[in-house]
Amino acid sequence: MTWKPMQIRPGDIGAEASAEGLLEYLRSAVDLDEQLVQAKALVFRGFNLPEQDLTGVLDLLLPNRLAYVHGNTPRTKVGENVYTSTEYPPEFTISMHNEMSYAYQWPSRLFFYCAVAPTTGGATPVVDGTAWLAVLDDDVRERFLPGVRYTQNLHDGIGFGKSWQATFETDDRDEVEEFLATTEAEWQWLPQGGLRVTQHRRAVTEHPVTGDLVWFNQADQWHVAALDPETAAAMREILTDEEMPQTVTFADGSPIPAADVIQVRDRGLATAVDVDWHAGDLMLIDNVAVGHGRRPFTGPRRVLVAMS
Structure with missing residues (x-):
């Protein structure tokens, strides 16, 4: 049977279809940690949560929210580590x-909230990491x-990708170095003022509670072959491989074949289950057990x- 997230609606739990109904459920004796480990992803639908009531829910679901420090994608901070x-x-x-599987430490939980639903499309696909690992060819996995x-x-x-200031949420080089010193990363400041960071990380990991082996890396997102062809061609015209905003190789430095990352990308998307959004919906996922993405x-x- 195909895995899919567990949906929780007001009628399923005898709750009011409101922010207070959701808060009462989250304050109850339900063991959310155990529920999340078993379900891997929870979708709260039909509670009509307005954005102004989001903080109270977040304080129960993610009491120790993390800043997106060393994150590699463009985002805007809109609240207390939201x-x-x-x-x-x-x-x-x-x-x-x-999320952040390339980093020394990654969030164990991710939280999504839909404030405004798209007109069409825009689902968040989620994929069971054990299933993603299983659908890869044996030689690719090896x-x-x-x-x-x-x-x-x-x-x-000024340049392609993110600045080091935006990535580490500081303009203090000493703070950046203090952070990187705790991450088993190698780094060097470049003559033009930029920063190069290299990290050796796992590609497959074991879930800390269930012991399941899951696919756990972002090689396809860091590989130029997985970019859309127009963007990849434009970047190759002006940048060498060494100058690309982000690149990835196998652990020994040997190149990853383009066919490998395309297979990883395409089979992950094909195995995923779409979570369509309605305003006021929430989703909580186990970030080790489950990968996520976004449809156009x-x-x-x-x-x-938010993450914790």
């Missing part, structure tokens, strides 16, 4: 990934098992994200 979802053009698909090496080139304010959309989609 951000917009990745601000890529709406016509593009965002492929499946576990090549990734030793791990991957990510490299970021972060500019000093039209209209003024506004989905907020």
